[in-house]
Amino acid sequence: xxxxxxxxxxxxxxxxxxxxxxxxxxxxxxxxxxxxxxxxxxxxxxxxxxxxxxxxxxxxxxxxxxxxxxxxxxxxxxxxxxxxxxxxxxxxxxxxxxxxxxxxxxxxxxxxxxxxxxxxxxxxxxxxxxxxxxxxxxxxxxxxxxxxxxxxxxxxxxxxxxxxxxxxxxxxxxxxxxxxxxxxxxxxxxxxxxxxxxxxxxxxxxxxxxxxxxxxxxxxxxxxxxxxxxxxxxxxxxxxxxxxxxxxxxxxxxxxxxxxxxxxxxxxxxxxxxxxxxxxxxxxxxxxxxxxxxxx
Amino acid sequence: xxxxxxxxxxxxxxxxxxxxxxxxxxxxxxxxxxxxxxxxxxxxxxxxxxxxxxxxxxxxxxxxxxxxxxxxxxxxxxxxxxxxxxxxxxxxxxxxxxxxxxxxxxxxxxxxxxxxxxxxxxxxxxxxxxxxxxxxxxxxxxxxxxxxxxxxxxxxxxxxxxxxxxxxxxxxxxxxxxxxxxxxxxxxxxxxxxxxxxxxxxxxxxxxxxxxxxxxxxxxxxxxxxxxxxxxxxxxxxxxxxxx
Numbered sequence: 031x032x033x034x035x036x037x038x039x040x041x042x043x044x045x046x047x048x049x050x051x052x053x054x055x056x057x058x059x060x061x062x063x064x065x066x067x068x069x070x071x072x073x074x075x076x077x078x079x080x081x082x083x084x085x086x087x088x089x090x091x092x093x094x095x096x097x098x099x100x101x102x103x104x105x106x107x108x109x110x111x112x113x114x115x116x117x118x119x120x121x122x123x124x125x126x127x128x129x130x131x132x133x134x135x136x137x138x139x140x141x142x143x144x145x146x147x148x149x150x151x152x153x154x155x156x157x158x159x160x161x162x163x164x165x166x167x168x169x170x171x172x173x174x175x176x177x178x179x180x181x182x183x184x185x186x187x188x189x190x191x192x193x194x195x196x197x198x199x200x201x202x203x204x205x206x207x208x209x210x211x212x213x214x215x216x217x218x219x220x221x222x223x224x225x226x227x228x229x230x231x232x233x234x235x236x237x238x239x240x241x242x243x244x245x246x247x248x249x250x251x252x253x254x255x256x257x258x259x260x261x262x263x264x265x266x267x268x269x270x271x272x273x274x275x276x277x278x279x280x281x282x283x284x285x286x287x288x289x290x291x292x293x294x295x296x297x298x299x300x301x302x303x304x305x306x307x308x309x310x311x312x313x314x315x316x317x318x319x320x321x322x323x324x325x326x
Numbered sequence: 327x328x329x330x331x332x333x334x335x336x337x338x339x340x341x342x343x344x345x346x347x348x349x350x351x352x353x354x355x356x357x358x359x360x361x362x363x364x365x366x367x368x369x370x371x372x373x374x375x376x377x378x379x380x381x382x383x384x385x386x387x388x389x390x391x392x393x394x395x396x397x398x399x400x401x402x403x404x405x406x407x408x409x410x411x412x413x414x415x416x417x418x419x420x421x422x423x424x425x426x427x428x429x430x431x432x433x434x435x436x437x438x439x440x441x442x443x444x445x446x447x448x449x450x451x452x453x454x455x456x457x458x459x460x461x462x463x464x465x466x467x468x469x470x471x472x473x474x475x476x477x478x479x480x481x482x483x484x485x486x487x488x489x490x491x492x493x494x495x496x497x498x499x500x501x502x503x504x505x506x507x508x509x510x511x512x513x514x515x516x517x518x519x520x521x522x523x524x525x526x527x528x529x530x531x532x533x534x535x536x537x538x539x540x541x542x543x544x545x546x547x548x549x550x551x552x553x554x555x556x557x558x559x560x561x562x563x564x565x566x567x568x569x570x
Binding site for chain 2: 034036037039040041042044046231232234235236237238239240241242243245325
C-alpha cells in the first residue's frame with residue numbers, strides 16, 4: 031500500500047458516497063420522469079393534430095345545393111360552383127359528382143341500395159384563399175344573387191369542437207405533468223428527510239463546527255439534484271426511445287394519425303434531467319433547511 | 327444564587343470576558359430546570375474545570391456555551407455578543423471560534439482521521455493547500471501520525487479521544503470546551519491530554535473542561551466551577567498537589 035502523503039490529500043465528500051436508499055429513489059425518479067416525458071410528448075402531438083385539423087377545416091367550405099324546380103341536381107351544383115368561383119377569396123369551387131356525394135353517405139347506411147331512393151343533395155367543395163378567405167356571408171350572398179337555394183357550411187362548428195378538445199387536452203396534460211412534478215418533489219423531500227435523519231451525526235458535527243445552514247443544505251441539495259438528474263436522464267431516454275419507436279412504426283403520422291409524433295418532439299425530453307434536478311434541489315433544500323432549524 | 331466567578335473588579339484590567347452568564351436558567355421542554363440562575367464570567371486565556379455529579383448540569387452548561395441549546399431565561403454574552411440579540415447569521419461564525427471535544431467524540435465514521443480533523447477548516451471555505459500541512463502536523467502532535475488514513479471505528483478509545491481533540495483545536499479556537507475528555511482513557515493518557523490543553527491555554531486559548539476526574543482537578547491547581555443540582559458555586563482554586 032502506498033504511504034499516505036498529506037500534501038496530496040483531497041477532501042472526501044461529507045456525505046457517504048453510497049446509500050442503499052439512493053438506488054430506490056433514483057428508480058422512482060426515473061419512472062416519474064418517464065411518465066412526465068410521455069405526457070409532454072402526448073400533449074405536443076395532440077396539439078399538432080388539433081392544429082392540423084383546424085387548418086384543414088379553416089381552409090375549406092362545403093356548400094349543399096338544393097335544385098330548383100325544373101333544374102337537375104347536377105346543373106344546379108355546376109351553376110353554384112361557377113358562382114362561387116367568382117367570389118373574391120375563393121381559390122377553387124368544384125361540384126362534387128353524384129357518385130362521390132353518394133360515397134360520402136354510403137358508410138352510414140346499412141343497405142347501399144337505399145341510395146337510389148334518397149334525394150341525395152349535391153355538394154360543392156370550396157377551397158378558400160388562405161391569405162384572405164371569403165366569408166360565409168359573401169358566399170351566401172353571391173349564391174342568393176344568382177337565385178340559388180344553397181347552404182354554406184364553413185366548418186366553424188367542427189373547428190370550435192376541435193379547438194375545445196385540443197384546449198382540454200393541453201390543460202389535462204399540463205395538470206398530469208404538474209401532478210408528476212409534485213409527486214417527484216414529495217418523493218425527494220421524503221428521501222431528504224430520511225437522509226438527514228440517517229445522517230444526523232454529520233449534520234450535527236457540521237452545524238456545531240460552524241457550518242451555515244446553507245452550507246449543510248447545499249450538501250443534500252447537490253446530492254439529490256445529481257441523483258434526480260441521473261434518474262431524469264434514464265426516464266427521458268426511455269420516453270425518447272418510446273417516442274422514436276412510435277415514429278418508426280407509424281412513419282410521419284406516428285402510431286396513429288390522432289397523435290402525430292415528429293422527430294423534433296423527442297428533443298423535449300432533453301429538458302427532463304434539468305427539470306428533475308431543479309425540482310429535487312428545491313425540495314431537498316427546503317427540507318434540509320427546515321430540519322437543520324430544528325437542531326437548535 | 328451562584329457567585330460571579332471572575333467578573334473583573336474596578337482595579338483589574340477592564341478586559342472583556344470571553345464568556346459571561348447572567349442569571350442563566352435552562353430547562354428541556356416542560357421538565358424541571360437543569361440549570362438555575364447561573365452567573366459567571368471567563369477572562370480570555372483562563373483555564374477552568376467544571377465539576378459536579380452526573381446530572382448536575384455540566385453537559386447542559388457546555389451545550390449553552392457551544393450554542394447547541396438556548397437558555398430559558400437569563401443572558402449569555404459570548405465574545406462580546408449578547409446571544410439573545412445576535413442575528414441567526416452570526417451564530418455559525420461564533421461557533422467557529424469554539425472548539426468542542428465531545429464526551430462521545432462525534433467523529434464521522436466514514437471519513438479518515440485526516441478528513442475528520444480537516445472538517446472545521448473545510449467549512450470555512452479554505453483551500454486544502456492552505457491547511458494540509460497544519461492538519462498533518464496536528465495529527466503528529468496528538469500522536470496519530472501513523473493513523474492519518476484510519477477510519478474512526480478502527481481506532482482505540484484513546485486514539486479517538488486525541489483525534490477529537492485535534493479536530494477541536496485545528497482551527498485555533500478562542501474558546502476550547504471539553505466534556506469528560508479523560509473519561510475513556512487511562513491515567514497516563516489523561517495526563518497527556520491534560521498537558522495538550524495546558525499547552526493550548528499557554529498559546530492563548532480559553533479552556534473549559536467538564537470532568538469527574540477529581541484527582542486531575544486537584545493536581546492541576548486550576549480554578550474549579552462546581553455544579554450541584556443545576557446551581558453553580560465557585561470554590562477557591564485548589565493548591566496544586568504534585569506535578570502534572
